[in-house]
Amino acid sequence: MRAVITVIGKDTVGILAKVSTVCAENGVNVMDVTQSILQGMFAMIMMVDISGCTVPFSELSDKLTDLGDSMGLRIHVMHEDIFNSMHRI
Amino acid sequence: MLNSHDILETINMIDNENLDVRTITMGISLLDCIDPDANRACDKIYDKICRYAQNLVKTGEDISKEYGIPIINKRISVTPISMIAGANPGVNPVRFALALDRAAQTVGVNFIGGYSALVHKGFSPGDYALIESIPEALSRTEFVCSSVNIGSTKAGINMDAVAKMGGIVNRVAEATADRDCIGAAKLVVFCNAPEDNPFMAGAFHGTGEPDCEINVGVSGPGVVRAALAKAGDCDITAIADIIKKTAFKVTRMGQLVAQEASRRLCVPFGIVDLSLAPTPAIGDSVAYILEEMGLECCGAHGTTAALALLNDAVKKGGVMASSHVGGLSGAFIPVTEDAGMIHAAQCGALTLTKLEAMTAVCSVGLDMIVIPGDTPSEVISAIIADEAAIGMVNSKTTAVRVIPAIGKKVGEELNFGGLLGGGPVMEINRYSPAKFIHRGGRIPAPMQSLKN
Structure with missing residues (x-):
């Protein structure tokens, strides 16, 4: 099962490292990363495999949200189906 | 493959444009x-x-x-x-x-x-x-x-x-x-109450429905308004096209949620209701969509035409996005639940008569309208009769949900809080329909041909 992690906010040192650490600690495999500056904001998108995730999805989501709050960033983790269904016919 | 533009567009809709699934019923x-x-x-x-x-x-x-x-x-x-x-x-x-x-x-x-x-x-x-x-x-x-x-x-x-x-x-x-x-x-x-409507307060489970089912109501006025704002100066054809595309995306999300809820609860999936349902939250307003189209204030002349366009385009976009569509499916215009409508009612641009005209082209009727507390029952009955006549003749659902503000007069306000919002007491026509209402009996079913 794949999910998409998005990180949006002001660019600071260590975003990728910290998000990746949460992933690694919870058995989430990072498959692809893209990042860009969008309208002056930092935007990172990670495609991850959560089939080996060691905690329930909601807990992973809470951990990433907490990390985002502590760094002043908005971090979402969402099942990839939501994007597929909205943007693909 | 997913591209980052699509992903960020979805995130932006949720974070900044009030995109949500309004209800799983x-x-x-x-x-x-x-x-x-x-x-x-x-x-x-x-x-x-x-x-x-x-x-x-x-x-x-x-x-x-x-x-x-x-x-x-x-x-x-x-x-x-x-x-x-x-x-x-x-x-x-x-x-x-x-x-x-x-x-x-x-x-x-x-x-x-x-x-x-x-x-x-x-x-x-x-x-x-x-x-x-x-x-x-x-x-x-x-x-x-x-x-x-x-x-x-x-x-x-x-x-x-x-x-x-x-x-x-x-x-x-x-x-x-x-x-x-x-x-x-x-x-x-x-x-013409629908039997599979997921939206309150009018939801009930009709006798033609299965033992149990999941119906989902989507929302997203904020997303539609933002999409129109981004488009800038374009003609009405383009406006209709933008609304269709946006409604498609919003409804696909509702369809996904409905299917997933149905699977997890082991209950058949009924319908997705394609309604644009506003909330009192700033930016989540149907009135603001109409104003984005170019009206100075909701309720101005042109409102009915703009609403007809919106209502039709939402359905056209939504129908393709869902396997089963039902319920009320159309743009809602509940006055107290829509920040833009509240404003329009407060400044006098939006009146009960205009709202009645608007209900002829959209779902669902005179909804969440605060009327003076001393309104005679016959007048409320007559409001119901007028609205029902619009629904009956046009083969569509119409409804009346008016709130007599006991002890309050025109200009004063009621405040329910939460999704029900609040709003000003609106002026009503004071001439008496009492004799007409007290006659009783039935208005015969209308002709279904010779339509004019």
């Missing part, structure tokens, strides 16, 4: 709960609802978290209670409302709809008793919503029921006058 048939002993019937109702809906709220929350989509409400609709309580003549139907309220509280939903009667052609004794009990039921419960269908395109309009409902609306408002007359916000009078 579980429809539950109570026909097998009918019992000659009213106490036993109420126990069966409570048990069945609790058994079927025990995981509804948790499942909704899990889906919301996994897909990152806010799911605002989890609700239940049941078989019209007049059909169940009809088996217990002489018993106060409020007992059934209390059972529904307890069940709603136990499973944690925020509304339960179906304290209803369908009387478009006439009353059974059960219907009559239930309608009489609505004021007491809505004042003694917190979660129960009530609706009465008084007309249809096939049957015409039951003017006896129309005359009765004017008085009931007033009595409900009086019975809850200490709580900003909130009871009247939970009572809808319908013409």
Whole structure:
């Protein structure tokens, strides 16, 4: 099962490292990363495999949200189906 | 493959444009709960609802978290209670409302709809008793919503029921006058009521529906408005196209949530309701979409045309995005629940007469409109009759949900808080329709041909 992690906010040192650490600690495999500056904001998108995730999805989501709050960033983790269904016919 | 633009667009819709799934509503048939002993019937109702809906709220929350989509409400609709309580003549139907309220509280939903009667052609004794009990039921419960269908395109309009409902609306408002007359916000009078509507307060589970099903209502006025704002100066054809595309995306999300909820709860998927449902939150307004199209203020001349365009484009976009569409499916214009409508009503741009015209081209009717507390019951009945006539002749659902603000006059305000919002008391026409209303009888069903 794949999910998409998005990180949006002001660019600071260590975003990728910290998000990746949460992933690694919870058995989430990072498959692809893209990042860009969008309208002056930092935007990172990670495609991850959560089939080996060691905690329930909601807990992973809470951990990433907490990390985002502590760094002043908005971090979402969402099942990839939501994007597929909205943007693909 | 997914591209980052699409992903960020979805995130932006959720974070900044109030995109959400408005409601997952579980429809539950109570026909097998009918019992000659009213106490036993109420126990069966409570048990069945609790058994079927025990995981509804948790499942909704899990889906919301996994897909990152806010799911605002989890609700239940049941078989019209007049059909169940009809088996217990002489018993106060409020007992059934209390059972529904307890069940709603136990499973944690925020509304339960179906304290209803369908009387478009006439009353059974059960219907009559239930309608009489609505004021007491809505004042003694917190979660129960009530609706009465008084007309249809096939049957015409039951003017006896129309005359009765004017008085009931007033009595409900009086019975809850200490709580900003909130009871009247939970009572809808319908013409052509749909049997699979997931939206409150008018939801009930029709007799043609399965034992249990999941219906989902989507939302997203903020997303549509933002898409139009981004498009800038374009012609009306382009506006319609943008709305269709946006409605498609919003509905696909609703379809996904509906299918997932249906799978996890092991309950058949019913329909997705393609309605644009506003909330009082800033930016989540249908009125602002109309203003984005180029009206100075909602209610200005041109509003009806703009709304017709919006309503049609939402359906065209949504229909392709969902396997089964139903319910009310159209743009809602509940005045107190829409920041833009509240503003338009306050500044005098939006009047009851304009709202009535608007209801001819959109779902669902005169919705959440605060009227003076001293409005005679006959006037409310006449408002219901006018609205039902629009629905009957145009083969569409219309409804009236007006709130008489007991003790308040035009210009003063009611405030319900939450999704129900609040708004100013609006001016009504004071000339009396009393004789017309008291005639009783039925308006015959209209011609279905020779349309002009």
